[in-house]
Amino acid sequence: MSAGSQWRWPLALGALTLAGLAVALLGEGGLWWALAWLALGLPLAVAARWTWGPRRPRRTR
Amino acid sequence: MNQKRLRTWSAVHTWTSLVSTLFLLMLCVTGLPLIFHEEIEHAFDPAPSVSTGARAPIDGIVAAARRAHPDRIVSGVYRDPDHPVVTAYMVPSWQAAVDSPSDTVEAAFDANTGAPHAAGENPAHGFMAVMLRLHVDMYAALPGQLFLGLMGLFFVAAIVSGVVLYGPFTKKLAFGEVRRERARRVRWLDLHNLLGIVTVAWATVVGITGVMNELTGPLYARYMATDVAALTAPWKGKPPLGREAKLASVDAALAATEARYPDRHATFVSWPGNPYGAPHHYFVWTQGKGAIDRYMSMPVLVDALSGRVTAAAPMGGALAAIELSRPFHFGNYGGLPLKVLWALFDAVTIVMLGSGVYLWVARRRRRPGTQRAPAPQLVPAE
Numbered sequence: 001m002s003a004g005s006q007w008r009w010p011l012a013l014g015a016l017t018l019a020g021l022a023v024a025l026l027g028e029g030g031l032w033w034a035l036a037w038l039a040l041g042l043p044l045a046v047a048a049r050w051t052w053g054p055r056r057p058r059r060t061r
Numbered sequence: 062m063n064q065k066r067l068r069t070w071s072a073v074h075t076w077t078s079l080v081s082t083l084f085l086l087m088l089c090v091t092g093l094p095l096i097f098h099e100e101i102e103h104a105f106d107p108a109p110s111v112s113t114g115a116r117a118p119i120d121g122i123v124a125a126a127r128r129a130h131p132d133r134i135v136s137g138v139y140r141d142p143d144h145p146v147v148t149a150y151m152v153p154s155w156q157a158a159v160d161s162p163s164d165t166v167e168a169a170f171d172a173n174t175g176a177p178h179a180a181g182e183n184p185a186h187g188f189m190a191v192m193l194r195l196h197v198d199m200y201a202a203l204p205g206q207l208f209l210g211l212m213g214l215f216f217v218a219a220i221v222s223g224v225v226l227y228g229p230f231t232k233k234l235a236f237g238e239v240r241r242e243r244a245r246r247v248r249w250l251d252l253h254n255l256l257g258i259v260t261v262a263w264a265t266v267v268g269i270t271g272v273m274n275e276l277t278g279p280l281y282a283r284y285m286a287t288d289v290a291a292l293t294a295p296w297k298g299k300p301p302l303g304r305e306a307k308l309a310s311v312d313a314a315l316a317a318t319e320a321r322y323p324d325r326h327a328t329f330v331s332w333p334g335n336p337y338g339a340p341h342h343y344f345v346w347t348q349g350k351g352a353i354d355r356y357m358s359m360p361v362l363v364d365a366l367s368g369r370v371t372a373a374a375p376m377g378g379a380l381a382a383i384e385l386s387r388p389f390h391f392g393n394y395g396g397l398p399l400k401v402l403w404a405l406f407d408a409v410t411i412v413m414l415g416s417g418v419y420l421w422v423a424r425r426r427r428r429p430g431t432q433r434a435p436a437p438q439l440v441p442a443e
Contacts (some may be wrong), residue, residue: 001232001233001234001235003228005378006228006231006232006236007228008236008238009236010227010236010258010261013259013262014257014261014262015262016424017260017262017263018262018266018326019365021262021263021266021389024379024394024399025352025353025356025388025389025394025395026353027352027395028352029396032396033396033398033399036395036399037395037396037398037399037402040263040399040402040406041402042407043259043260043262043263044259044260044402044405044406046237046259047255047259047409049259050237050238050239050255051239051252051255051256055239055241
């Protein structure tokens with residue numbers, strides 16, 4: 001697997017987390033907070049998906 | 062990455078994790094209720110105050126606190142910006158405030174009426190105080206803070222080394238893949254990698270801000286010895302203000318502060334003589350009203366005899382950075398849903414710590430009689 005495809009998801013989720021943390025601070029509630037909750041909730045949702053959700057079909061190598 | 066580097070990073074990850082795991086578990090467990098301390102304390106409050114907009118004079122509240130505890134000195138008064146409660150803090154002596162800070166009596170009053178508030182009977186209050194002390198310094202004051210700060214540094218080192226190891230050990234796996242058909246150890250290894258990489262940004266932020274917070278004590282001491290000492294230099298050598306001194310009205314001091322800095326709330330006042338304040342001034346802590354400024358405290362010095370504002374003592378540099386870092390550690394800045402998310406991240410971290418220990422133990426069991434465990438610690442994906 002190329003480094004790009006291996007790190008694409010971790011980098012995206014990391015950036016989303018940091019954006020959520022910042023938006024919650026800079027925003028004054030309302031839509032900004034909702035965006036922050038979404039941004040921080042997505043990494044957790046991804047973790048739950050792969051922990052308890054249906055299995056990914058194994059790639060053929 | 063060659064085998065030697067892999068082995069080195071693996072050792073860093075193993076030992077920084079193992080050394081700090083027990084304390085990090087304690088921090089995660091005590092941190093959970095602390096995330097919701099407002100909600101928990103409010104839920105157990107036997108007589109929650111409802112704001113009417115009225116403000117009882119603080120001078121009257123302080124007088125009532127003194128009458129209730131005539132053998133003590135008022136060391137400070139806190140005006141809760143979010144709830145209509147005023148709390149007076151009283152210590153046996155100024156020396157005791159330093160030597161035994163736990164020997165502080167807190168007397169709460171209704172901010173609307175000035176009547177005594179039953180906050181002292183709140184059963185959650187004592188529990189939260191224990192959680193806080195364990196979380197901040199394990200009842201060991203500054204050495205405890207520095208020790209936990211060191212554990213936080215180990216945590217950050219474990220995160221960095223974990224990210225480095227994530228690359229080689231998941232190279233042949235699709236993102237999120239957990240090899241459930243394999244042995245339990247391999248399943249937990251995949252889960253450990255998945256949960257770790259998904260929460261890495263949050264864990265890094267909370268770890269670094271935790272370390273920063275543990276450095277508050279020494280940095281605050283330096284700020285008092287330099288910045289505040291320079292501002293109070295004209296009063297140096299004057300006799301201390303004893304109990305009999307005729308102090309200016311606290312209400313007037315607070316009003317003068319908020320008039321001078323209209324974009325800030327006055328939330329806490331340290332009495333003159335308080336070792337964490339100034340000998341001849343009310344040390345008035347203010348917080349801003351803006352999105353970021355509300356997390357930045359700025360003490361204001363008010364002459365305790367005249368009631369006039371003499372100077373502001375803004376905290377610059379590292380202390381200001383710590384002030385701004387606090388919400389990123391506490392998770393209390395985006396409503397209840399953010400707190401729930403914070404708790405979930407915290408719970409994932411607990412799973413991470415537990416699975417890390419399990420993987421270490423399982424690996425040692427697999428290699429009975431091995432004196433030096435061969436690297437890599439983790440089994441690369443096949």
